[in-house]
Amino acid sequence: MKQDEKGVYYAKDIFVTETPEPGKDPKPWGKTAVIGKSQSRIDAYERVSGTAVYPSDLSLPNMLYGAILRCPHPHAIIKKVDTSRANKMPGVLAIISAATSEADIYWSYSKDVKTKLFDPHCRFEGETIAAVAAQTPYQASDALRSIQVDYQILPYIVDEQNALESGATKVHEGGNLVKPEETYFRGDIEKGFAQADVVLEESYRTECQVHTPMEPHGCVAYWDGDLLVIHESTQGVYSVQSNVAQTLGLPLSKVRVIGHYMGGGFGSKLVAGKYTVITALLAKRTGRPVKLFLTREETYLCTGNRPPANMTLKAGVKKDGTLTALDFSVTGTGGAYPAGGTALVDWLIKDLYTCPNVSTKATDVYINTGPARPFRAPGHPQGAWALEQMMDALAEAVGIDPVQLRLKNIPSYSQAREGNPPYTTTGLKDCLEQGAQAFRWNERKKEIEGFNSSKHLRRGVGMASCLWIAGGGGPPSTIILKLFSDGSVNLNMGASDIGTGTKTVMAMVVAEELNVRTEMIQIEHADTGTTQYATPSGGSKTVPTETPAVRSAAINIKQQLLQMAADDLKTQVSTLHFNGDEIVAKNDNSIKIKISEISGLKKRGVVVGIGYRGPNPEGKVVNPFAAQFCEVEVNTKTGEVRIIDFLGANDSGRVMDRLTYDNQVYGGITMGIGFAMTEVRILDSNDTGKMLNRNWHDYKLPTALDMPPHMESLPIDLPDTEANITGAKGLGEPVTIPTAAAIANAVYHATGVRIRKTPLNPTQLSMIFSEHLKEK
Amino acid sequence: MLPNFTYVCASSEKEAIKHLASDGARIHAGGTDLLGCLRDHVFTARKIVSISKLDSLHGIRKTAEGGLRVGALATITEVARNPIIRDRYHVLAQAASEVASPQLRNQGTIGGNICQKPRCWYYRGEFHCLRKGGDQCFAAGGENQFHCIFGGDMCYIVHPSDTSPALLSLGASVQISGKRGSRTVLMEHFHIPPGQDVQKETILEPDEIVTAILLPPASPAMKSSYRKVRARQSWDFALAGTALAIQFSGATVEKARVVFSGVAPVPWRSKEVEKTITGKRLDANLAAKAAEAAVKGAEAMEKNAYKIPLLRGIVEEELIAIAKL
C-alpha cells in the first residue's frame, strides 16, 4: 500500500495528542479521531477468506497425527493396557501410556492436586489412558481402537445433588467435599429479615453449560534441537509455556508457544491441556512434528464447562424498596478435581446491590465428570439467574417497577471487598435509566397488557442487571512498538486475539496516538519466542490491560522523536510539539523539522518505543456494569418461547471500537440465550454415568433462528480516567451475565409463572404451563 | 473416523441391487445420515453403494392417475419447493421445510429421510443396546426425555423423520425394487414398530431400494398442515408434532388423517383424533376434545412426561388453525 505522501503523519485536521514529559501520565484523550469509531477488523480479510492460518489448519512437512485413548467409564481403575496389536499397525510410529518412561510424569489438576499424566485411577469419562502418533489421522484412530484395556469399573457419582449423602461413592479418598463450606457474612441477617416488609425465599438451578469454541482444543508441536515449539489454539501463550515447562521440567526459554489465530475459547483455553504435553511427548519420541486436535466429543468430556448451580436465596425488602437482607447458598461441582465448582456464584449477591445484611454459603463437591474450566464470567450468570429473578419477585411484591427497585439500591462502593473500596466509575444507573428509555420499558409494559388479553400466545418484557468482578485489567504488560523510517509501525505484544478484535483495538490505539493509518501497522503477537510476557486473554481484561501499555509505547516513541528533533533544531524539548507531519516550536513555527527528516530516525532506521502497563488506582475497584432488557412471546399451550427483542446497555468505560464492542454485546446475549434456553449437559446418571449429548446435534447450541430478530447495543460511553490511561474497562463477560435472568423475568411477565430452572424450552415449560395455567 | 469400505457408484438399478446383495453393503443417497452412523460406529459397512447416478430415482412428476411420483433421490429442498407439493400437498412441503438445516435439506433425499436411523442417544452412542443386538434398552430407565410416549415395546425410540408422518397423512405409498422384483407398499406399512422387530426400522430387505414415493391425487377439498415443536428453531428433530390432512365440507370434517411425529417409534397415526373430529364441525371446543383424545393411551416415562401436554397443545392449536385456513 502506498504511504501517504505527507510522510509519517497523515491526518490534516487532527493534532497529535499532546506528549507528556517522560515519567508523567498522559492526559485522557479528548476528541478522538480513531478511538470510539467503527473500525472493521484489521484481519477481517484473512479471517473471512480462509487465509488466516489457525493452529488446526497448520500442516508441517513430515507431520504426524496424534490421538488420545480415553477412559469410556466415569470411574475405573486401569488394570492393563496392551498396545502390542496397535504397535504393529501400519503407519503407527509411537504409542505412549503409563508404561512409557518419559510419560511417567505428573499433571497438576490444581495447585494442590497432582496425578500421573496417565493415572491408572480414572475419575471421569474422557480421562487419558494412552496416545498414538501415526502417519494419518485414520491410522491413529484405528490404532487407538486396537489398544486393549482391562478396566476395573468402579461405582460412580455424577449427580452433585447427592454427592454428600452418606454412602455416596467417593471420588477421592477424603470424600466428596472439595473444601470446607465457604461462608461470608456481613451485618446481622436476622435483624435484616426482621426489618423487612416482605421476605421471599426461592430455590433455583442452572444447568451445566459446555464450552463450544468453533476450533477444538489442540496443538501442533515439534522439537527444534532442545527447543520445544508449540502452535496451540490458546487464549494465552505464556500460560501454556509455563504449564508445559513445569510439567516437562524445562526452562521457560526452551518452550516456545505460538498462537496467532485461534478459534475461540471462552475460558476453556486459558491453560495448557494434557493434550499439549502429550503432543510434545509424541513429537519427542518420533522426532517429527505432531498434530493433535481433539474431536468435539473429547472437548465436551474433558476441556471444561460452566458447572451446574443449585441455589437458594432468601431476600428481605422494605415497602419503599430498600433491601434489608440476602441469604444465599449454592451447591455446585467442578467435576472430579478441584476446579471452582461454586466459584463466584455468590458474588453478585454480595456486591451488586446495596444491602447491609448478607450471608452466603458455597458447597463445592466432587463428582465423576470432567473438570470445569472458567466459562465466560465464571459464576456470574448462575448467581444472576437467582438474584435477578428474586429482584423481579421483590419488585412485584412491594409494587415497585423492577428498574426502579434496582435504581434504589445502587452502591457507590464495593460492599464485598475489605475496606469497602469505591468503584472508579459505576455506570449502573445509566445502564438502567438509558437502557429502559431506549427499550421503551414503561410503554412496552403497558402495550403488552393489551396484547395478552385472552390469548395463548402471551408477550412479556423482562430485564436484569449486573456487574462483573474483574474487568479492570492491570499489570503486567510490556509492549514494543517500532517506528520505521517510512513512518510505518510494528506493534509487538504477547497477548492473544481470541476472536474479540484485540489486534484491531491495539492498532487503533497506535493510530490515535501516532496518527498513522491502521493499514501501516503490522502486528506481531502471541509468541513467547518473539513477543513480551502477557497474561492470558480472559476476565475481560485484555483491552484495559493492553491498550494503556500500547498507548505508553506510542508516547515513548513520540518522546524520543521530540528529543531527536530538539537535537537537530538545537533547542529544548519543552519548546516543541507535534504538528501534522512535523515537529514545530510552540512559539515560533519557523523552527520546525519534518519527522521523516529527523536525523536520529534516518540514521537508526527505527525508533523503538516500550510501554508498560502502569498500576491500577490504589484503594479503588474497576468494574464494568450492565443492564439488559428483552421482550418474549410465550406459547402457553406448547411451552415455546420466542425472543422478540433484546437490548444490552453496558458501561465498560471508553468505547474503543464500536464494531467490536457491539460484537461482544450481541455475542454475549447469544451465548446467554443458549444458557437460558437450549444448553444442558446430560449425563446418564442411572445406568452408566456417561455423557449423552456430546455432539452438535444432541448438545443444543442456539442457532441463528433462535436469536431475536432485533438486538440493540447501547454503550454508555463513560471513559474511566482513573482506571487507566485509555479509560477502557472490560466488556466481554458482563454482556452475557444478565441475559438468562432477563428472559426468565420476561417469561414471568408474560405468564405469571416463575421458572426457576434452566432450560426455558418446551421440554420443561409445556409441563409447567399445563399445571399452572389451567384456568387461563 | 469412518471404517474401511469399498465404494461403488451404480449405473443401473439392477447393478445397485446386485451390489447390495453382498454382505455389509449399504445404500448411499445423500449420505447425511449414513456417514454420521458410520463415523459414530453405530454400524459398519464393507461396501457403500451410491445410487446417486440412477436417473430413474430423480425428479418429481405427475402420474397418469393425477397423483405425484416423488423420486427417492429428490432432495428435501426440492420437495419443500415443488410448486405442486406446496399447492396440493401442503403438509409435505411444510414438513420438508422444517427438516434439519438448509445444508442438510440440500444434500439429504426424501428416500433417505424415510429410511433414516433413529436418533436415540444410546443407539447412536457407545451403548450396546437392544437395537444394536445387545440385551438392554438403556433409555427405559435412563435419560428418556426425547423418547416415545406411544408404541414403546422393549425399545423406546421415536421415529426421527418429519416427512414420513406427512406422507402417511396423505396416504402415500412407497415403491421398492429388489432382487425379487418390485413392490409398492403403503407408507402406513413401511415402518416397523419395535415390538415386531427391534432391530429394523423399515420393511426393506438388504437388497431393496426405495425408488419412489407415490402420492395419490389430492382432493381440492383437502386442507393439510404440519406443525413441529423442537427445543431450538433449526437443525433439530421434533419433540412432538402433527401432520394433518383433512377434507372439509364447509366447517365439517368429512375425512381426516392425523399422524404424529416425535412421540412414537413409527409415524403415529391417531385414529382417536380422527374419530373425534370426523363428521363434526371443527371449532375450538372440538379441538380441545380432540386434543384430549390425542394423548389417550400415552404412557410417559420418567423424563418425557412433558410430551403429553405438549402434544395436546400442538393438536389443539393446529386443529383450530387448519379450520381457519
Ligand SMILES: Cc1cc2nc3c(=O)[nH]c(=O)nc-3n(C[C@H](O)[C@H](O)[C@H](O)COP(=O)(O)OP(=O)(O)OC[C@H]3O[C@@H](n4cnc5c(N)ncnc54)[C@H](O)[C@@H]3O)c2cc1C
Ligand atoms: C444434524 C441433523 C439434523 C437432522 N434433523 C432432521 C429433522 O429435523 N427432521 C428430519 O426429518 N430429518 C432430520 N435429519 C435427517 C435428514 O433429513 C436425513 O439424514 C436425510 O433426509 C437422509 O437423506 P440422505 O439422502 O442423506 O440419506 P443417506 O444418509 O444417504 O441414507 C440414510 C439411510 O437410508 C438408506 N437409504 C437412503 N436412500 C435409500 C433408498 N433410496 N432406498 C433404501 N434405502 C435408502 C441408507 O442406506 C441409510 O441407511 C437430520 C439429520 C442430521 C444429520
